[in-house]
Amino acid sequence: MASYVGRFAPTPSGPLHDGSLVAALASWLDARAHGGRWLVRIEDLDTPRNELGAEQIILGQLAICGLVSDEEPLVQSTRIAAYEEALVRLAEAGQVYPCGCSRREVEQVLVTLGFLQERDEERVYPGTCRAGLRGKPARSMRLLTVLGSEDITIRWSDRRLGRQRQNLAREVGDFVVKRADGIFAYQLAVVVDDAFQGITHVVRGEDLADNTPRQIHLQRLMGLPEPAYLHTPLVMGADGNKLSKQNGATALDVSDPVAALQKAAAVLQLPRIEALSVTEWLSAATRAWGARWIS
Numbered sequence: 605m606a607s608y609v610g611r612f613a614p615t616p617s618g619p620l621h622d623g624s625l626v627a628a629l630a631s632w633l634d635a636r637a638h639g640g641r642w643l644v645r646i647e648d649l650d651t652p653r654n655e656l657g658a659e660q661i662i663l664g665q666l667a668i669c670g671l672v673s674d675e676e677p678l679v680q681s682t683r684i685a686a687y688e689e690a691l692v693r694l695a696e697a698g699q700v701y702p703c704g705c706s707r708r709e710v711e712q713v714l715v716t717l718g719f720l721q722e723r724d725e726e727r728v729y730p731g732t733c734r735a736g737l738r739g740k741p742a743r744s745m746r747l748l749t750v751l752g753s754e755d756i757t758i759r760w761s762d763r764r765l766g767r768q769r770q771n772l773a774r775e776v777g778d779f780v781v782k783r784a785d786g787i788f789a790y791q792l793a794v795v796v797d798d799a800f801q802g803i804t805h806v807v808r809g810e811d812l813a814d815n816t817p818r819q820i821h822l823q824r825l826m827g828l829p830e831p832a833y834l835h836t837p838l839v840m841g842a843d844g845n846k847l848s849k850q851n852g853a854t855a856l857d858v859s860d861p862v863a864a865l866q867k868a869a870a871v872l873q874l875p876r877i878e879a880l881s882v883t884e885w886l887s888a889a890t891r892a893w894g895a896r897w898i899s
């Protein structure tokens with residue numbers, strides 16, 4: 605498949621950890637096994653989470669592991685005009701509306717309705733501002749997850765997880781596409797940029813699988829192509845949750861890159877590869893990937 609374009613899209617909130625290398629490696633192997641291109645995109649929109657220097661550290665860690673973008677990495681903070689334009693198009697189509705609710709207010713409504721027992725349960729936006737702001741100042745912009753009075757249900761197929769479905773209205777609720785702090789939401793930016801970069805295949809961690817229906821919904825609304833999706837197994841931290849900075853994930857150790865790659869490959873259910881160099885390891889791993897994940 606000559607037209608394959610894949611990507612790895614790290615957030616520069618810190619160095620890569622063991623879990624992020626799994627996603628990076630999987631997306632790279634899938635691209636190479638398909639004879640395709642592999643791009644890196646720096647997702648730096650959530651400025652409060654950005655860490656100074658993280659982008660260079662991430663690109664350095666990737667390079668040591670032999671994973672180098674086929675083009676100059678795309679940096680999302682340079683793409684604001686494109687997100688503005690997408691939002692205008694969605695507004696013109698009557699798909700977005702301003703919301704004046706704070707997080708606390710959303711929570712209070714859900715508690716009152718008996719939908720929220722515990723503080724950190726997934727919050728399904730109850731549609732408070734759908735019918736208008738009722739005098740409240742606008743904070744964020746939300747995307748409708750209903751068509752008239754019908755819930756929108758997205759059905760899709762993941763190359764590893766199989767058939768999936770999600771009722772967006774009931775499981776997510778109208779979701780934020782532009783935040784109260786003016787920052788464009790990940791869901792909108794990722795869809796605009798996957799299309800802009802011509803991404804045909806998305807390979808990323810399973811923690812993002814439940815975001816995919818929101819992204820597919822946006823692609824369909826905007827008439828954008830739908831990439832194929834493969835969500836990779838996660839690396840778990842000592843607390844049993846997905847490895848993240850919050851549960852003490854330490855920076856990926858690239859002092860022995862073949863060992864680091866080997867560890868990531870085990871998570872991807874690839875056999876152990878005996879190789880002396882990163883290049884040699886990667887080409888053997890590309891064949892193993894094809895045999896395991898490409899039918």
Ligand code: GLU
Nearest residue numbers: 613614615647794808812
């Ligand atoms: N930037 C996101 C993250 O680091 C990944 C986005 C994606 O692969 O779609 O979690």
